[in-house]
Amino acid sequence: MTKIHVSTTINGDAHEFLCAPDETLLDVLRNRLSLTGAKEGCGTGDCGACSVTVNGRLVCSCLVLGAEAEGAEIATIEGMADGDDLHPLQRHFIDGAALQCGVCTPGILVAAKALLEKNPDPTDEELRYWLAGNLCRCTGYDKIIRAVQAAAAEMRGA
Amino acid sequence: MSLDEYRKREFTQVGTRVRRPDGVDKVTGRAMYGADATAPGMLWGRILRSPHAHARIRSIDASAALALKGVKAVVTAADFAVPEDDFTRDVQDNCMARGRALYDGHAVAAVAAVDQATARAALKLIKVDYEILPHVTDVDAAMQPGAPVVQEGRVQENVPKGFSDNVTAHFEFGHGDLDAGFAKADKIVERSFKTAATHQGYIEPHACLASVTSDGKADLWCCTQGHFYVRTLCAEILGMEASQLRVTASEIGGGFGGKTTVFIEPVALMLSKKAGRPVKLVMSRDEVFRATGPTVSSSSDVKIGMTKDGRITAAQATLRYQGGAFPCGTTEFGTQAAFAAYDLDAVRTYGWSVMTNRPKEAAYRAPGAPVAIYAVESVVDELCQHFGLDPLDVRLKNAARKGTKSSYGPTFPDIGLVATLEAAKAHPHYKAPLGPNQGRGLSCGFWFNFGGNTCVSLNVNTDGTVGITEGNPDIGGSRASISLMAAEELGIPYDNIRTIVADTSSLGYNDVTDGSRVTFAVGLATIKAARDAVRKMCARAAKIWGIDEEAVQWKDGAAVPAGPNAGKFPPMTLAEIAAVSAETGGPIAGHYEVNADGAGVSFGVHLCDVEVDRETGATKVLRYTVFQDAGKAVHPDYVEGQMQGGAVQGIGWALNEEYIYGPDGRLQNPTFLDYRVPVASDLPMIETVILEIPNPGHPYGVRGVGETGIVPPLAALSNAVSHAIGLRMSELPMSPPRILKALGGS
Numbered sequence: 001m002t003k004i005h006v007s008t009t010i011n012g013d014a015h016e017f018l019c020a021p022d023e024t025l026l027d028v029l030r031n032r033l034s035l036t037g038a039k040e041g042c043g044t045g046d047c048g049a050c051s052v053t054v055n056g057r058l059v060c061s062c063l064v065l066g067a068e069a070e071g072a073e074i075a076t077i078e079g080m081a082d083g084d085d086l087h088p089l090q091r092h093f094i095d096g097a098a099l100q101c102g103v104c105t106p107g108i109l110v111a112a113k114a115l116l117e118k119n120p121d122p123t124d125e126e127l128r129y130w131l132a133g134n135l136c137r138c139t140g141y142d143k144i145i146r147a148v149q150a151a152a153a154e155m156r157g158a
Numbered sequence: 159m160s161l162d163e164y165r166k167r168e169f170t171q172v173g174t175r176v177r178r179p180d181g182v183d184k185v186t187g188r189a190m191y192g193a194d195a196t197a198p199g200m201l202w203g204r205i206l207r208s209p210h211a212h213a214r215i216r217s218i219d220a221s222a223a224l225a226l227k228g229v230k231a232v233v234t235a236a237d238f239a240v241p242e243d244d245f246t247r248d249v250q251d252n253c254m255a256r257g258r259a260l261y262d263g264h265a266v267a268a269v270a271a272v273d274q275a276t277a278r279a280a281l282k283l284i285k286v287d288y289e290i291l292p293h294v295t296d297v298d299a300a301m302q303p304g305a306p307v308v309q310e311g312r313v314q315e316n317v318p319k320g321f322s323d324n325v326t327a328h329f330e331f332g333h334g335d336l337d338a339g340f341a342k343a344d345k346i347v348e349r350s351f352k353t354a355a356t357h358q359g360y361i362e363p364h365a366c367l368a369s370v371t372s373d374g375k376a377d378l379w380c381c382t383q384g385h386f387y388v389r390t391l392c393a394e395i396l397g398m399e400a401s402q403l404r405v406t407a408s409e410i411g412g413g414f415g416g417k418t419t420v421f422i423e424p425v426a427l428m429l430s431k432k433a434g435r436p437v438k439l440v441m442s443r444d445e446v447f448r449a450t451g452p453t454v455s456s457s458s459d460v461k462i463g464m465t466k467d468g469r470i471t472a473a474q475a476t477l478r479y480q481g482g483a484f485p486c487g488t489t490e491f492g493t494q495a496a497f498a499a500y501d502l503d504a505v506r507t508y509g510w511s512v513m514t515n516r517p518k519e520a521a522y523r524a525p526g527a528p529v530a531i532y533a534v535e536s537v538v539d540e541l542c543q544h545f546g547l548d549p550l551d552v553r554l555k556n557a558a559r560k561g562t563k564s565s566y567g568p569t570f571p572d573i574g575l576v577a578t579l580e581a582a583k584a585h586p587h588y589k590a591p592l593g594p595n596q597g598r599g600l601s602c603g604f605w606f607n608f609g610g611n612t613c614v615s616l617n618v619n620t621d622g623t624v625g626i627t628e629g630n631p632d633i634g635g636s637r638a639s640i641s642l643m644a645a646e647e648l649g650i651p652y653d654n655i656r657t658i659v660a661d662t663s664s665l666g667y668n669d670v671t672d673g674s675r676v677t678f679a680v681g682l683a684t685i686k687a688a689r690d691a692v693r694k695m696c697a698r699a700a701k702i703w704g705i706d707e708e709a710v711q712w713k714d715g716a717a718v719p720a721g722p723n724a725g726k727f728p729p730m731t732l733a734e735i736a737a738v739s740a741e742t743g744g745p746i747a748g749h750y751e752v753n754a755d756g757a758g759v760s761f762g763v764h765l766c767d768v769e770v771d772r773e774t775g776a777t778k779v780l781r782y783t784v785f786q787d788a789g790k791a792v793h794p795d796y797v798e799g800q801m802q803g804g805a806v807q808g809i810g811w812a813l814n815e816e817y818i819y820g821p822d823g824r825l826q827n828p829t830f831l832d833y834r835v836p837v838a839s840d841l842p843m844i845e846t847v848i849l850e851i852p853n854p855g856h857p858y859g860v861r862g863v864g865e866t867g868i869v870p871p872l873a874a875l876s877n878a879v880s881h882a883i884g885l886r887m888s889e890l891p892m893s894p895p896r897i898l899k900a901l902g903g904s
Contacts, residue, residue, distance in 0.1 A: 001275070020275060027274075036194040037187020039411065041361040042443040046830035049361055077187035086185065094181035097795030100634035100803065102184030103191055103362045103411025128838040135830060137359050137412050138634060139799055140806035141838040 008069040010035070011079025019066035025059075026050045028066035029076060037077035037106045041135065048134030051107035052076045058114040060133075077106035080113065088151040089113055098147035100138035108134045112148045120156050124149070161571055161756055161854045163682070172646045172858060175795045178638040179656060180409070189409045192365030192381030193440045200367070201230055201270040203429050203439035204277035205422065206284050207449060208259030208266050211293035211515040211823025212306065215257060215286060218267055222283035228276040231433035232284070233268045233425060239397060244312075248484045250395045252518045253424050259288070260308060260483035261515045262824040263448025270429040270437045293515040293823040297457050297480035300324040300514045308483050308513040324513040326485040329493045331566045332474075332506035339472025339504030343463025347540050351533040353872070353890040354816030355455040355480075358522050359807070359835045362411020363446045368426035369436035374398070376430075378405045380423055383413040383631055384670025388420055389662045395424040396431070403427075406661040407631040414807070415521030416451050418670045447828035451520020452817055454479040454488050456529040460496075464541045468552040472504040473497050473565075477530050478512060481519035486511040488519060491606070492526025494566035495869075496534050499553070499575060499602035499761065501562040515823055521672060523804060524605045524865035528811065528872050532890065535601040535873030540886060549600055549877075550583045553763075574787025574851035574861075575602065575761040581847050582763045587783045596769045596780065599878030603762040603869030607862035608673025609754030609855075613666035614683040616644060616691050618746040622733025624648065626657040626687075628680050629668030634803075634864070635796035636676045642792055643681045643858065647688035649715030650732055666751055674862025677792055678853070679754040685857050691748030698742040699730045756855020757862060762786035764805060764870035768878040772901060775894030777813055777879055783845040789853040789861030797863050802844040804867020810836045811868075812875035816891050 003018040010033070017032050024043075029035040029052070038061055041047035045060040052061045053075045054068070080087045089109050092098070099105045108131060115122060115130045122130065127148055128141070136144060183189040220232040235256035241247040250256075255264045267284050271277040292306035299305055305322040314327045340346055366380035376398065382388050385407040393400045410417060426439040441450070457478045463471045475496045479489045493509030507530075542549040557579060562570045582588060582600065592598060615627040626644055630636065637657040645652040669675065696710040699717035703710075709724035710717050716729035739746050767781040784801040791797040814834045818826045827833045852859025872890060880886045885900050 022275075030193075031274075034196075035187070036190075039191065039362065040193065040440075041363070041411075042830050044443065044829055044831065047361055047443075077185075081186055086182070090182075090185035093185050094177050097175070097178070097635070097793075097799060099181075099184055100796070100799050101360070101362070101410055101412045102180070102189055103360075103409075105184050106187045109185060125839075128841070132837040132839040135359075135361055135835060135837065137361055137414070137807070137835060138803045140802035140836075140844045141841055142802045142844045143795070143799060145838065145843070 004067045006067055006070045008072055008074060010074045011076060021067060023066045024062050025064040025066050025069055026061040029061060035076055035078050039103055039106065048111060049104050049107040051110040051134065053110065053114055058111055077110055080109060087113065088154045089148065092147040092151040096143050096147035096150060098139065098143040104134060104136045108136065108144060116152050116155060120152060122152065163756060163857050164852050164854045164859045165857060169646060171652055172642050172790065172792050173794065175793065176638060176642060176652050178635050179641065180632065180637060191362055191411050192408045195367045195379045195408065197367060197369055197436035200436045200438055201272060201433055202274045202277045203268055203270045203426055203437045204281055205265045205425065206267040206281045207445065208255065208262060208264045210259055210288055210290050211262050211295065212291040213259045213288040214291060215255060215259060215266060216289055217287045219285040220267060223269055223280040226276065226280050226283060228272040229269055229280045230435065231270040231429050233428045233432060237428050238395060241394060246391065246394050249391055249419060250424065252484060253421055261517050263445065263517060265449065268425045268429055270433045295514050295516055295819045295823055297455055297478050297512050297514065300480060300512050301478065308515055312485055325510055326513060327489060327511035329490050329509035330506065331494055333563065334502065334504030336472050336474055336504045336506055340463045342465065342471040344466040345541060345544055346461060346463040347537050348459065348461040349537055349888055350459045351536065351888045353456045353529040353532065355452040356811045356815040357447060357452040357833065358414040358416035360412030360414060360416060363441040363443060364421055364450060365440040366423050366426050367436060367438045368430040370427055370431040372434065374402055376403045376427060378403065378423060378427060379408055380405065381408045381410045381417060383410065383417040383633060383672060385631065386629060386662050386667050387670045388423055391420050392424050392427055396427050404661055404663045407659055410631045410633055413633055414523045415525060415672060418521050418672050421450050443830065444828045447833060448825050449517055451518060453522035453525060454481050454486060454519055454529065458533045460533045460537045462537045462541060466545055468545065468547045468555050470500060470502060470556045473500065473502055474506045475530065475534060476508045478510040479526065480512040480514040480516065482516040483513055484518045485513065486519060488526040492530040495527035495604055496530035497565035498604040499558055500556045500565065501558045502565060505565045507565065523807065523868040527605060527869045528808060531601065531603060531869050532872035532876065536876055539877040550579055553602060554579050571854055572851060573759055573761060574849050577849050577851055578761050578763045578785045578787055581785045581849055582765055585783060585847065587765050587781060592767060595772060595882055596767060597878040597880065597882030598765065598767050599874045599876065599881060600763060600765045601870035601873035601877065603764065603866050605674065605760050605865040605869060607678065607757040607760055608675040609679045609757040610669035610673065610675050611667050611753050612679040612683045613668055613751045614680060614687045615665065616684065616687040616748040618691055618732065618736045620736050620739060622736050623654045624650065626655060626684060627660045627665055628657060629660055629665045630671045630676045630680055631659055633671050634799060635793060636680065639677050639792040639796065640680055640684050643684050644688050647685050648692065648732060674864035675757060678757050678856055678860050678862050681792065681860055682754055682856055683750040683752055686750035687748040690750060691746060694746050694748065695732065695735045698735050698739065701742055703727045758789055758853030758855055760787055760861045760863060760866040762866045762870055764874040766874045766878050768875065768882055770879055770882045770897060775898035777892060777897065779809060779842055781842055783847065784867060785847045785849065786863060786866055787849040787851050787861060788863045789856065790850055790859040791848050792860060794848060797848055798846040800863045801846045801867045805844050805871050806836050806841060808868045808871025809875060812872045812890055812892060814891050814893055
């Protein structure tokens with residue numbers, strides 16, 4: 001299969017890659033660009049572990065083709081911290097023990113950040129419905145909800 | 159003296175909520191999980207799976223696949239020797255079908271190719287000639303004489319005649335005179351229950367990277383709950399010596415028991431051996447559902463007699479578990495656990511292990527106990543309802559306590575059930591008002607907990623910091639807990655300690671991360687290794703001071719002279735002793751190796767409120783509180799996390815999760831869309847109350863907390879739903895269609 005040449009921006013850096021027409025953005029990120037923070041939990045858009053944003057829109061990168069990244073601005077978990085400074089969400093996830101195994105954490109952080117950019121002060125119910133596409137099997141979500149709300153409060157105060 | 163370890167003490171660090179050492183890696187995407195590793199020259203593996211529930215494999219023709227450009231190896235069962243012992247052969251046959259495919263999704267061949275697309279294309283070129291055989295997937299049907307037999311020759315000697323050869327084992331536990339007990343009852347309730355198989359549902363599919371070299375050495379990187387056990391199994395299956403196979407556990411993306419064995423690892427090693435290159439093998443979610451261990455499905459009968467004042471006079475349960483296409487290892491645990499919460503004069507449990515054409519079961523959090531205790535706690539609730547008795551009072555009246563001869567044999571030492579029940583009774587949740595179509599349910603839960611083989615090294619670095627090397631994959635914050643216990647014992651700050659999970663070549667054998675054993679057993683070994691290092695540091699100080707070793711004690715992180723003839727010397731801190739270690743005898747390290755017993759059993763009580771929508775049959779969990787005995791909560795955040803996570807897995811089991819098989823024996827819902835685990839919007843906050851009744855078998859009183867939390871939700875939800883709709887539910891999951899059916903029939 002002839003590969004497609006794609007020019008894109010990921011976490012603010014210019015990237016070029018070749019990918020097959022049927023290759024997912026997730027496979028490109030993980031296998032071609034070594035950005036393995038996004039995880040494949042299902043490959044069918046049901047678990048959210050591969051969440052990234054494409055031009056600011058939250059997507060499951062397993063349901064996006066690599067070729068669709070042409071000219072786009074992509075943000076992944078690897079770009080969330082500013083150097084050594086963790087994003088408030090990242091900090092509150094550690095402080096609030098909002099992760100156990102941590103494999104869903106990158107997707108949940110990306111999704112939560114996307115919500116807080118639209119809605120800085122969500123109710124618990126809004127937050128729970130927003131994160132309904134991100135499965136966590138370890139925590140029962142309790143500490144995740146608390147950590148996101150703590151980060152949101154800090155970000156509103158900042 | 160396993161029950162004489164505990165000493166009461168004031169803690170300065172244990173019990174605090176410190177930051178976990180792997181936190182930054184895990185919130186930045188840096189943590190390396192099973193599928194995140196690569197190697198130079200790496201190939202991609204992929205597995206061909208049976209589309210049939212039961213079929214003889216007449217032939218496999220892989221010539222076209224091997225001829226495809228980029229394909230480097232094909233593996234089938236013919237590449238493996240047949241192990242002599244049943245257990246290893248079952249593990250191997252489950253990894254690669256030998257002669258017969260025993261369930262939908264059973265592996266029949268594997269390829270390694272230069273990329274994933276080529277590997278996928280190669281699978282389509284492998285021709286398997288199947289002869290389809292009759293199949294059975296239901297536990298009760300599989301027991302009947304004349305049912306399709308999954309495997310011949312697996313029946314244990316104590317199984318009575320008259321059943322299908324799918325019935326492989328029979329267990330019986332209990333004591334007392336049942337007939338006399340039932341004769342004393344004012345009311346006897348006898349009910350039957352069914353539960354569907356559920357999957358552990360870890361978000362990370364199984365993944366590994368295998369590299370075998372031509373001189374017979376091998377490296378394996380994989381997500382597992384126990385890399386030493388992976389080494390044992392893979393070395394046996396591949397015919398290797400353990401020393402030549404180094405297994406490194408990646409970060410693990412959930413396990414819950416499901417990653418305590420091997421599925422793809424021996425296949426990846428064989429592919430690498432044949433191809434002469436490293437091979438990465440990653441399961442899809444479809445493969446995880448179809449071919450890795452779900453837990454059992456069950457069918458059970460429970461009969462309990464009670465006096466009108468709430469004393470249980472006799473109790474009996476028959477539990478039938480199917481564990482897939484191989485003899486089921488879960489039945490015995492469930493049979494033992496069923497009545498563990500009760501102090502009974504007459505009790506008997508009977509367990510039956512049954513094979514079906516389903517994937518081989520794997521452990522799932524307190525294996526066997528949730529479905530057994532679901533049935534028991536449902537009948538206890540019905541009896542309470544019948545007499546109008548308070549369900550917590552009845553449980554308190556019959557509760558197992560110190561000195562109780564348990565329903566499975568041993569006599570209990572200090573246990574926390576009564577304290578847990580009393581905490582539930584005193585909690586505001588228990589008295590909170592309920593609205594229409596709402597109901598409240600509760601259930602006790604229990605798990606044995608485990609200790610096991612454990613080996614820890616503790617290295618005192620010359621800069622005064624400490625490195626701990628342990629061998630159990632960290633599945634939920636255990637490195638933080640282990641560092642905390644070492645900090646407590648050594649008297650140095652938590653942040654000066656780093657705990658790592660070593661590979662199999664760096665440490666003695668460690669049992670799998672299972673049985674809620676890690677904080678207990680690795681914690682115990684860490685404390686003992688720290689004490690070993692402390693002894694050595696005291697000896698170094700004695701040498702420097704020129705006094706007897708016995709005249710030196712360890713206090714607040716420093717050696718101090720003690721006793722009448724010790725003399726007066728200023729304390730030497732750990733850092734000061736470490737800094738001069740080269741002059742006093744060389745490096746300082748503590749070690750401890752043990753096959754730990756004394757893991758204290760753990761009890762919990764769950765309270766839940768639900769509301770049932772009578773039009774849709776949907777159940778909403780309104781409020782949920784978990785009460786559990788942790789012995790000592792080393793890191794309370796992660797103890798609460800185990801309680802919350804276990805509760806929510808149990809809620810999923812009770813309300814939605816189920817393996818659904820069609821008449822063709824194929825799994826109909828192998829996706830997270832159709833196999834519905836709880837999502838954030840399904841749930842309320844999960845309140846937690848930690849009880850601390852010290853385990854006499856651990857220096858700090860620690861009990862395992864990982865498994866008990868999944869046990870009570872099944873009955874707690876069922877009892878709550880039964881009260882909300884005024885009908886006794888007896889089948890899980892209580893999915894909306896099942897509730898509507900129950901309501902329609904009323």
